[in-house]
Amino acid sequence: MTAPPVRHVSLRSGVYADSVRLMQVSRDVGAREGVTAVLVAMATPLNLELAGGMGLAPEGTASADQLLVGVAAVDDDALGAAVAAVDAALAARERAAGPAQTVPLRTIGAGLSALDGDGPALAVVSVPGAYAVLEAADAITAGRSVLVFSDGVPVESEVALKRAAHDAGVLVMGPDCGTAIVSGLALGFANVVRRGPVGLVAASGTGAQQVSCLLDTAGVGVSHVLGVGGRDLSEAVGGLATLDALALLDADPATERVLLVSKPPAPSVASAVAEAAAELSVPVRSAALSPEDPDLTAAVEGLLADMGVAVPEWPSRGVSRPAAPGAVLKGFYAGGTLADEAMLLAAPVLGDVRSNTPLRPELGLGTDLSASGSVVIDFGDDALTAGRAHPMIDPTLRLEALARVAASGEPAVVLMDVVLGHGADPDPAATLAPALRAAGLPAVVALVGTEADPQGWSRQADALAAAGAAVHASNAQATRHALDLLGAAR
């Protein structure tokens, strides 16, 4: 090391600073222009040795409670400025601590641990399907129930999650099921319905919405709506969540009756669930769709009869234009269960109905979804929602399909569902009414909702009726209305 031209070495008594702080001061002053070496440190034997190595050893004896300030610089000006900088740095107060940093919560596990209090809590997961299982597993580990909106969850992951939940005494709702109402709190796609004695277990999102809205219209409220996922009653999942949800509602003091809503279940699972239901103290009625029981509205009417409640006239508005001779049915649905119901009701009248979610595999459609004759398309199917919002939020695909039918010249009656409530399009009629008007086709709309929904049932119904559609609160009635129009044109 070349000897610096000027240096300052001093020992100061009665000054103490933390070694970390002193190392900071040394580094900061050492970075100044013209400074060649700095050591600001308590005069411990180690530091005195370091000072010696740097040519900054103090004269005489030093003790460890003294502060050693050693600076070497290229000239007097730089040296004076550097020593002043040491003094200023030692005198400076730590800069104000500032507001506490908030560390983002990255996982459901972290979010659940951050909850205050130990009241009821649940997790809601709508991250991409490949990762939903990680977040849902966090909830189960924390002893909390979880609603999984995400689609694209592998069926084996669903089974594993539901088994783990069962073992932990919690419930997995979903996946791929947008509906739940827990103690009056609507999660995801759900309608504003009154509270009451009927508990719903739903392996079908829009099916549960249809049923809860019709009950509300009849003046009957729900205790809870537990959506268990569209696959829960399949062979693979075996009704794991349905069985747990039934047990929960059985033990719930607010629930007096249970209605089980689902798409057509696997027969073996349906019988296992029926057996389990028969063991419960709460009466359970099934609204599982099948060719024998094709009608959710009829199931609701049966429940009302059980309860001794009069069946009201289900609301409807508007008049459709008549169908042209040779017309076929074109069903464009957002709700899978509602699409199934329409096909089950139409098949005996129209014969085979083609679909992307067909009643029998041989009735399937190609990827372009086009076919002449009667067709019902479920736009909420996983294959059509990949990379885009659900048709209950984003109407684009359905409106395009409507325009294509109108342009094709094939005589048709259009049958559609419009589902209102939390999470859904805030004003579906705003885009659908002009599209219906432009299409100029006879149209029937199943409008699922309540007056209390943010969109308001009547407001939406009036707008759609004004566009020339016949509007029904019941999907079964809407479907029959469409079939009547087709029949009259034969």
Add this chain to the structure above:
Amino acid sequence: MTLPSMDLLSGTPAVVAAGVDVFSAALRAQGADVQDVDWRPPGFGDPADLATLALDRRRAAANRTAVERVMAAGSHLVDVRPARDVLGLGDRTLLHAGPPIGWDDASGPLRGALIGACLFEGWGSSVEDAERLLSSGGVALDPCHHRRAVGPMAGVTSPSMWTWVLEDPVTGGQAFCNLNEGLGKVLRMGAYGDEVLTRLAWMRDVLGPVLQAAVRSMAEPLDVKAVLAQMLQMGDEGHNRNRAGSLMTLRELSPAIVEVDAPSSDVAAVLRFIGGNEHFFLNLGMPTAKLAMDAARDVPGSTMVTVMSRNGTEFGIRTAGTGDRWFTGPANTPVGLFLGDYGPDDANPDIGDSAIMETYGVGGFTMAAAPAIVRFVGGTVPDALATTERMYQLTLAENPAMQVPILGFRGSPTGIDVLAVARTGWLPQINTGMAGRVAGTGQVGAGLVQPPQECFEQALEALAREARTAA
């Protein structure tokens, strides 16, 4: 305890939501108590591996078991003995920090410490001699961790060095660590000059025997875990800052030391040596953490990290669910402040078994207890608090024995979860000393460092493979 499920229907639930905002907005519109999670895709890991671990039916219980063992472990100072006797060190065997490594791959400070140890043991008469012996494989090298031991920095432990003997009163398990030499030019930092060897000889001939007699004479063994717990209330974090802990240890040992039958000049020298070394406690804290983490070894299905350790070249970790396997990656170089005129170019990559402190949930994990440390990287007090807050999201539990006053006496974040590291993409925070990269230099500074992500990537893959095999 009521069934959580019944809890679900017992009243309007609070909601924790991850994913699409519109659902949370609808919940808030209904007046619900909603906690949104700032979710991101996982930082690393094959989605299938992550799902396998998340769904491994053994995981929750296995991690609970691992955590319970860590929490339950105690640490009593029961003896001080030569390494030869307690670590099974035959002639010509040296222990070192970190995962296994040979002379050829050893960094400067590890080589320096190995050379110094050979000279200290008299296996070589000169530096060249010792280098020749080491490079020809004439000395067997083995990680401290393979012998229930730990060593700070280079961690080099030779047969004639004295070691602390700590015992877990719960399991009877033992852990060992050599004695701390102080700061500056010391063997563990890679220095091997005369002053280093002279000090080591004094430690062998005076310090070790005095400490042994003192410790053996104590009616009640020193509860080292209790000292560690108290330090966190006194501005220490137990890794880079051990001032209060060292003073408490001095206080506890002094009466016994004074009563040892030894020349008063030796007793005074011992007391002066301990009082002058603010890291004296570190070598007691480390085996305390080691005892706890060893208690959690071999818990099939557990994704908890049981060892983080560095040899100056590689960083290695082990997990409770993967037995004795090491998962390694190139060690990072710490960022921090330097002694004297040393600078970043002088620093060796990360070295030492001392990251066992963070593995146990203190050190960098309790940065909030010792805000002074965060200034090594120019940080502020809020940075220190945020560091600890972040570590809570990487860990399985909070250790009620190790409380952080400024966080409302919240327990330290304990038990690093490999799955949580992958999901957050955040790496454990480690506080550390810095050794000079050239053999013989000694300490050049202190600072902060993180493990390489690769260790955790490998561990995740191995844990997932094990889970599939077990399923």
